[in-house]
Amino acid sequence: MGQTPTLHMLYTCPFCWKVRSLTEHLGMDVEYIGVNGMKIKKEVAFAGDWGKVPVFTGEDGNYVVDSTPLMIHLDATYNGGKMAAMGDAERQKKWLDWADANVSKATVPILYGTLGAALKTTTRISKLEKFGFFSKRLYAWAGFPIMWGIIARKRVKKDGRTPKQLWHDLLTEFTDQHGGKPFFGGAEPDLVDFAMFGYTRSISPFPQFKLLEDHEKGMVWYQRMMGTLQ
Ligand SMILES: N[C@@H](CCC(=O)N[C@@H](CS)C(=O)NCC(=O)O)C(=O)O
Known part of the structure; x- marks a missing residue:
């Protein structure tokens, strides 16, 4: 067990709500960090050049960006890939x-x-x-x-x-x-x-x-x- 996972987000960002809805569905223990909308690039500078929210940081300290790949990552890591395996x-x-x-x-x-x-x-x-x-x-x-x-x-x-x-x-x-x-x-x-x-x-x-x-x-x-x- 490492650190508690974090999700850097903007409250009003549609992409962030895709990810947050999944973490809430999975009942994950995640710390939601609201960034300053005027300083997004600076506040997520730890995630390299991406410069956008959402940014998820896992227990191991590694970050994942971009909402759709991030949802796929969460399903694979915390849900045994069950959703990705559903249907066609x-x-x-x-x-x-x-x-x-x-x-x-x-x-x-x-x-x-x-x-x-x-x-x-x-x-x-x-x-x-x-x-x-x-x-x-x-x-x-x-x-x-x-x-x-x-x-x-x-x-x-x-x-x-x-x-x-x-x-x-x-x-x-x-x-x-x-x-x-x-x-x-x-x-x-x-x-x-x-x-x-x-x-x-x-x-x-x-x-x-x-x-x-x-x-x-x-x-x-x-x-x-x-x-x-x-
Ligand atoms: N394709 C990205 C888009 C993320 C995105 O555009 N986030 C916006 C907030 S809604 C942002 O952080 N914009 C900051 C910028 O572009 O400087 C995703 O799905 O996560």
Whole structure:
């Protein structure tokens, strides 16, 4: 036995919630370390050039980065690789890629799609995350509403769907894959369930979450996933 594993994360980072949901499901003893959103590179400098969260450090002091490989690592190390071995490996890989390619992109527009939404999200983030007094205000009033709001609006326009419609379509596409079973993985959740759950859960502290709440099948699955956490 070495040190207690740590997970460096941002409270509002969707990728971090993929990993954290899995550690909570497995009932792991992990110390969650909230980094300062304005100093991510510095705070995870111990993990080399990566410069992003999440970063997981195991009992042996070795770190693992990048949420999807990190989930696969946790399953292999702390769960006997049970999730990776569930069902068709190719299907699992395809849908992990699908979630990373599509769902992460849908998250930014829903949180920052209009200037009003961007400002609401940003002030909420500045309350949730750890910032210094000045950066807190700077972050709330200047940074994200302008930068991300503009990027998100461009993306939404190009797609032609509202951020809500986009999320609903993704949840439908995903739950259609369950084939009447409780989870994507079948009777039990697999890595795709946890990736999708992490993305969805990262929106839950924000008022925009109500836009997802009328996706009935999606929410039934979401609550079921909540029930698998320890
Ligand atoms: N592909 C990575 C993406 C991680 C990522 O982009 N994290 C963001 C926070 S949501 C970050 O740390 N960004 C800092 C930066 O890019 O400077 C993953 O899945 O873990």
